[in-house]
Amino acid sequence: MYNILLGGAAGDGIETMSSLLEKILKQSGCHLFTMRDFMSRVRGGHNFAQIRFSNVPINAHRDMLDGIFAIDETTYLEHQPQLSENGFILCDESLAIDDPRVLKLPLKDIAKTIGNPKVISSVAIGALLKIFNLSLEHANTALKASLRSDLIDINLSALQQGFDLTTPRFSLKAAKTADYILLSGNTAIGLGALAAGMKFYSAYPMSPSTSLLEFFNAHGDEMEIAVEQAEDEIAAINMAIGASYAGVPAMTGTSGGGFSLMVEALGFTGIAEIPLVAVDVQRPGPATGLPTRTEQSDLKFVISASQGEFPRMVIALTDHSDCFYQAARSFSLAWKYQIPVILLTDQYLADSATTIPLLDSSAVITYQAPELAPLSDDEPYRRYALTESGISPSRIPGKTEALVRIDSDEHDEFGQITESATVRNQMVQKRMSKLDLLKEELIEPEFWGANQCQSLLVGFGSTSGAIKEAVDLLNAKEMNYGALIFGDIYPLPTKRLKHFATQVIEIINVEQNATGQLASLIREETLISCHHSILKYDGRQLSVDDILMGIKNLKGGF
């Protein structure tokens, strides 16, 4: 398994270079995982992508690097502490880097000779491929998928000339990746939503959720779905609510700041019982926070956002496959229970790309509403009919003679505004009773590690890959570790947690926030306390190494 970093200033083309290299690696039979680290600026500063690749699937990034491609000296200065002793720094010969590991090449000169300074990244990719003993065989396919046709020839030439500059240092036996796909977390959410039948997406651009809007914009016409860029997040969610009311499965997406603006409407979906899927791609807050970075600090916010009480579901997305299957499942749950379902993800998962087994859209179960009895002339349709399950049969306006009336005010069974104490009680109970059924179909947290573990790590969402890898590494020494990783997180499934809590000596919550929000939720719901915390809140994703270091510190050294 190898780990390389491509770094430069914003505008240097690191993003284009990394996505091209990813495609070539994938076509060459490598699994990979790319973490992206951007600054909130269009030009300058320091951006990088860290690509980890191997012949086995990978679910997280690691800190230690085998190679660095540095566009500038900053990249070297920032990352050389991560570079292994036999690692390399690949850069242009003009850079002032003094390090025995440096490999200076005439990248700029070659690009200049070819006639386009931008092909420098292809020269570098060629050099990198040779270093890892990979061929140029698949570069052509990857270039065709990434570039304009008139740019392919010069980039092929750049790749070849870079390739000829270096010699192999590492070697990797190729795997079979033909049944794997390479995509980002947000793309996986988009595909999952489409597979579930989503036909309306409204959003206001906000990092790191914007790529979802861009995904739907790119495929909207072809998929015949409506995609609307709203004037603000308040409009975005109210649009999605309108579409859902009119019978069209709808979704909105944003980050924490935009979600804050959506909160009143979230409560509206609760009282009006309008199904809706809302994606919160978390970034560090509060307010503008760190716009392009990552955090898991919206958990307690999204489970309690809005005045008043109503049922909702929150699903924390754990990895790229999960993004697809849970996005699809969220539609089924939202429409079955007529509730808002919030998908909680973050910048790390949204922007990172990885190879995962081909997604199976036919495995997606879509909710089929039960057939309704025809209306009689004497009895008007009751949108909020009181039923045993709390779920009222829904109708689509205009599709039958039923008049569908919904209200953000408290209302009676017909959707008519009321202040009756009796009806208020009935309606609150009706809405909340939907949770009883929902709780029966919650997915318990995934368990990973040794069944007889003494130490239990608990985490949720995007730290999944790092936690699992850390547990595996810890268990290589002593089979003492296990982990529970929550996907369904609100309502909190508690069975498996309660089981392990009686067995283990210590529970350690691993979270990308400062206050241990998962530990707090667990305590509130189960009275189970976590003994230790490994927390990170600097905007950079918790790595396998951070977890190992955290455990080491807790134990006072191995």
Added chain:
Amino acid sequence: MKKATFTSTETAWCPGCGNHAILETLIGVLNQLETPPHQVVLVGGIGQAAKLNQYVTANGFSGLHGRALPAAVAIKIANDKLTVIVNTGDGDSYGEGGNHFIHNIRRNVDITHFVHDNQIYGLTKGQPSPTSDSCDLSHKTTACNMSAPFNPLLIAIATGATFVARSFSGDKEHLAKIMHAAIKHQGYSLVDILQPCVSFNKINTFAYYKKRVKPLDQSYDASNKLAAMEKAMEFGETIPIGILYQEQSPTYEEKRPELFDTIPLVDKQVSPEKIKKLIQGYI
């Protein structure tokens, strides 16, 4: 089955409120249309005006304060066979919902927006609204604007609205004619309906409006944008009522023929084959 008609139920408005006449007129207009009640969606925000859709036998969407327009446009996008009419107040449309007011004009979705403009906040009992008159500093009253009054018609025309009209709840015949034209208009149509608030607005009373409103001349050319903007600035001793501006320009729906064909979005099926192919593109 008997032909369904639009009827109204008991209301919770004050006796003498201009809303009664608006409701009665709207019921009349709706019953003249070929559209049955289950094909009409009345959308409202919050406030006395927004309560209107509670009192009509049609589909009803009673949403959040200021947020009726985004929901209404999405309902129309979801099913362009529906007739979508927004009834809500001046505070809701121009204050809380100001941002949506501007941007939904730009979208030009084929919906109708009736603003019951009583130049005051009724439900919250008498605060000035964006359209309240300017305060006379020598004779301050409670419900006047220390800020400059908002001119919804001028803003609508300037922002590109394709149907901009004003009417008065005290002239039902005029109101019915304008409402009908607004519903028939292809694209976003705004009708600012002056109405007295008998409980809280002691300035802009029935008599006040009755004395000032003046239907536009037969010779008035509603297609002249600059003239319409000038007309929209008249609000004083005479208040012009009628269609101040109308043009036919491409609607939201017309600009997206790939989405708005014969099958409304609500009936379209996302093709499983297309999704499979899309996923395979990431191999």
